[in-house]
Amino acid sequence: MSVILTLLAALIASGACAYHRSSLRTWAIVTIVATLVVGLLAHAPWTTAILLIVELAIALPLLLVDFRRKQISLPLLKLFARVTPKLSETEQTALEAGTVGFEGELFSGKPDWHELLKQPKPELSVEEQAFMDGPVEELCGMIDDWQITHELADLPPDVWDFIKKNRFFGMIIPKQYGGLQFSALAHSAVLQKLSTMSATVSSTVAVPNSLGPAELLLHYGSEEQKNHYLPRLAVGEEIPCFALTGPYAGSDATSIPDVGIVCRQVVDGAETLGIRLTFDKRYITLAPVATVVGLAFRMYDPEHLLGDKEDLGITLALLPRSTPGLEIGRRHFPLNIPFQNGPIRGKDVFAPLSVLIGGPQMAGHGWRMLVECLSVGRAISLPSNATGGMRASALATGAYARMRKQFGLAVARFEGVEEALARIGGLTYATAALSRATAAAVDRGEKPAVPSAIAKYHATEWARQIASDTMDVHGGKAVQLGPKNYAGRGWASVPIAITVEGANIMTRSLMIFGQGAIRCHPYVLKEMQALSIADRGEQLKTFDRLLFGHIGFGISNAVRSFAMGLSGARIGETAGDNYTRRYYRKLDRYSAALALCADVFMGVLGGKLKFKEKLSARLGDVLSYLYIASSMLKQYEDNGRPEADRPFLAWGFHECMWLIQNALDGAIRNFPVRPVAWLLRALVFPLGRREVPPSDRLGRRVAALLTAPNEALDRLTDWVYTTPTANNTIGRMKALLPDVIAAEPVDRKFGKALKAGQFSSHDYLGQLAEAQQAGVISEAEAELLRRVREGVFEFISVDDFDTDELRAFKTRADAA
Numbered sequence: 001m002s003v004i005l006t007l008l009a010a011l012i013a014s015g016a017c018a019y020h021r022s023s024l025r026t027w028a029i030v031t032i033v034a035t036l037v038v039g040l041l042a043h044a045p046w047t048t049a050i051l052l053i054v055e056l057a058i059a060l061p062l063l064l065v066d067f068r069r070k071q072i073s074l075p076l077l078k079l080f081a082r083v084t085p086k087l088s089e090t091e092q093t094a095l096e097a098g099t100v101g102f103e104g105e106l107f108s109g110k111p112d113w114h115e116l117l118k119q120p121k122p123e124l125s126v127e128e129q130a131f132m133d134g135p136v137e138e139l140c141g142m143i144d145d146w147q148i149t150h151e152l153a154d155l156p157p158d159v160w161d162f163i164k165k166n167r168f169f170g171m172i173i174p175k176q177y178g179g180l181q182f183s184a185l186a187h188s189a190v191l192q193k194l195s196t197m198s199a200t201v202s203s204t205v206a207v208p209n210s211l212g213p214a215e216l217l218l219h220y221g222s223e224e225q226k227n228h229y230l231p232r233l234a235v236g237e238e239i240p241c242f243a244l245t246g247p248y249a250g251s252d253a254t255s256i257p258d259v260g261i262v263c264r265q266v267v268d269g270a271e272t273l274g275i276r277l278t279f280d281k282r283y284i285t286l287a288p289v290a291t292v293v294g295l296a297f298r299m300y301d302p303e304h305l306l307g308d309k310e311d312l313g314i315t316l317a318l319l320p321r322s323t324p325g326l327e328i329g330r331r332h333f334p335l336n337i338p339f340q341n342g343p344i345r346g347k348d349v350f351a352p353l354s355v356l357i358g359g360p361q362m363a364g365h366g367w368r369m370l371v372e373c374l375s376v377g378r379a380i381s382l383p384s385n386a387t388g389g390m391r392a393s394a395l396a397t398g399a400y401a402r403m404r405k406q407f408g409l410a411v412a413r414f415e416g417v418e419e420a421l422a423r424i425g426g427l428t429y430a431t432a433a434l435s436r437a438t439a440a441a442v443d444r445g446e447k448p449a450v451p452s453a454i455a456k457y458h459a460t461e462w463a464r465q466i467a468s469d470t471m472d473v474h475g476g477k478a479v480q481l482g483p484k485n486y487a488g489r490g491w492a493s494v495p496i497a498i499t500v501e502g503a504n505i506m507t508r509s510l511m512i513f514g515q516g517a518i519r520c521h522p523y524v525l526k527e528m529q530a531l532s533i534a535d536r537g538e539q540l541k542t543f544d545r546l547l548f549g550h551i552g553f554g555i556s557n558a559v560r561s562f563a564m565g566l567s568g569a570r571i572g573e574t575a576g577d578n579y580t581r582r583y584y585r586k587l588d589r590y591s592a593a594l595a596l597c598a599d600v601f602m603g604v605l606g607g608k609l610k611f612k613e614k615l616s617a618r619l620g621d622v623l624s625y626l627y628i629a630s631s632m633l634k635q636y637e638d639n640g641r642p643e644a645d646r647p648f649l650a651w652g653f654h655e656c657m658w659l660i661q662n663a664l665d666g667a668i669r670n671f672p673v674r675p676v677a678w679l680l681r682a683l684v685f686p687l688g689r690r691e692v693p694p695s696d697r698l699g700r701r702v703a704a705l706l707t708a709p710n711e712a713l714d715r716l717t718d719w720v721y722t723t724p725t726a727n728n729t730i731g732r733m734k735a736l737l738p739d740v741i742a743a744e745p746v747d748r749k750f751g752k753a754l755k756a757g758q759f760s761s762h763d764y765l766g767q768l769a770e771a772q773q774a775g776v777i778s779e780a781e782a783e784l785l786r787r788v789r790e791g792v793f794e795f796i797s798v799d800d801f802d803t804d805e806l807r808a809f810k811t812r813a814d815a816a
Helices: 002-020 024-043 044-062 066-081 089-098 102-106 112-115 126-142 144-151 155-167 184-195 199-209 214-220 223-233 366-403 415-443 451-472 488-499 504-519 524-530 537-568 581-611 613-638 643-669 675-683 696-706 713-715 728-753 763-775 779-795
Strands: 242-243 259-269 271-283 292-300 309-320 340-353
Touching: 002 024, 002 044, 002 112, 002 537, 024 044, 024 675, 044 066, 044 144, 044 309, 102 112, 102 126, 102 451, 102 581, 102 613, 126 155, 126 271, 144 613, 155 199, 155 696, 184 199, 184 415, 184 696, 199 366, 199 488, 214 223, 214 242, 214 292, 214 309, 214 366, 214 713, 242 271, 259 309, 259 340, 259 643, 309 340, 340 415, 366 415, 366 451, 366 488, 366 524, 366 696, 366 728, 366 779, 415 451, 415 613, 415 643, 415 696, 415 713, 451 504, 451 613, 451 763, 504 524, 504 581, 524 728, 537 675, 581 613, 581 643, 581 675, 613 643, 613 779, 643 675, 643 696, 643 713, 696 713, 728 763
Parallel strands: 242 292, 259 292
Antiparallel strands: 259 271, 271 340, 292 309
């Protein structure tokens, strides 16, 4: 027994030091003292002596820094240099392009929650709120999505003019150039509100404010280019597009076959140095109406007119539409959502070097320019459009489920519908927090490469789930297209968002963990960079410091993961109040588990992990759900910890924890080195998998919030256009909902009398008149039932058409 006590003392002391990330010196002192004291008290001199010898044998070589560097770190440095895969120039550029924000804390295994919570609450400025209440509200009132999608296949002229006049295309352009110079949060808010009325309008506004000529000019353009283009772009005098994707290079943008050859050509009688461009691009949004085309191509200088290098690399140019030989093709038709989109081609198109964004000195820097700007655009456009659609779906589906009756009951009371409503409410809350967090990161000056990939992937994937649930709850109402259908086009548009700006399969499999593992890890990228230090002594010194910091980091995460797994994440100091503290502890636990698994996976598999995309995707899921759950908690704190929001927060949080557990389980279960997988399972799930999905009871509370007016629903559906205008069915539904709820007890009285056979009429209005005459209901109650029935009938009705109304204006025979 004395032997066991002594061993336990040594293990507990070492574990405590590892858990709290004490220094090596502190670990040695605490472990030796604990062993000595407990061993002597337990009367185990031989055990104590042996343990002390072992502990000293470990500690002394590590504490003697010169000895450690030469005998331990130097051989490991040589091994590390041999086995570390060399990063390509493309990968290196991508890794160095962005910045690391709070996602780095989540990868640390011990997040500093105070760092998150001290970030300022994202809020619109007075000017931005005025724009939301003025031009954005007015634009929403002008939108007739059926006219846009079915009748015109385009925005009507007055909408185009209003967008340009009110500088919707200039939200990211500084005021000195005539733009609005809005924050990323305001940019997101505008897109969210527009997307509640029309995916076509929101996409049209999003593109000039996302990755494109304006943003590229702001960061890299010459002063002459900025002064010429930015004022015109801000007021819509110039309409931009950006041509990157082609038939042979989509997500693999660095392999674009489009080329520009540096050459001389006589233009207007003068020999001009320029580039001869040949390119074929497709899926280019706004191309059919663009007046200026951003173009990505690979630039070559075979005659060495610019220098010694022949292959200059990916380069970006800005071509006026009037450029001879530039061909903008006919329109694509993306899933019946007719935002302007089409191909761009050109063969042997000559342009002077002045068309290069930033001038000739920026030749070959195009990939860096793209990846530095892409993270900002990806963080706003698609997540905002998805969030706006989800907010509108939450408001509309909750109201419809309360209004629509089957078997004498509102369909919201059916448990199957309740389950769908719970998903809609919980996922909308989570996505709104995610979208808000990434916009806030941009406003803090970050270039959130990893969070933007998380936001793009999960916002669009959850939008797909909510669109599916919305269709299910509405049933036939959502299937029949027409002016009364507010759900069908949303369902149709979801795959577009899934596909663009990096297909979701690629984003999940390659980008989130692929970039996050190296970019966010506190040691890996620094260790790789240490290999490039020219001074051998400095290289060894740096590598030694990083190596043993990394080893301590790994041991700490193993201990933290195991200890918090044993306790069910019920112990430890953390942030939050009595309600949310348990949530922060769970995130602490899974942050440690992620850091542990990432280290083990990278250490054992090395460069092969790059090709284990399913393993990378699962670890990326863990990082994603940690980030999303953190965003929800930050949103809850920023809103003043409203008790009314707790069902939304709880549902979203428990869903994230359930998904984290499944992702970790899947990664460990499929890890190819089985003994390592067994050890990982013991450390990560010492008591087995204990997380469960959100309960039915919790789902019922979420569904209830969606089906009645309340403050939590108002916050959830912020930035939804709710003015009850003729073109806004959702706004009119919201306006009618209080009457629907007020009419329910009256309807029960009326229904009870009807079942009792008190009325002779078979007509509803006649029955109401009899009920009023018999004193079953009052005159005011009868009027309420009449008004509600008339209003609800409008919302459950669907459209019908003559065949000629649905026919395209030309048949194939006519076209021939």
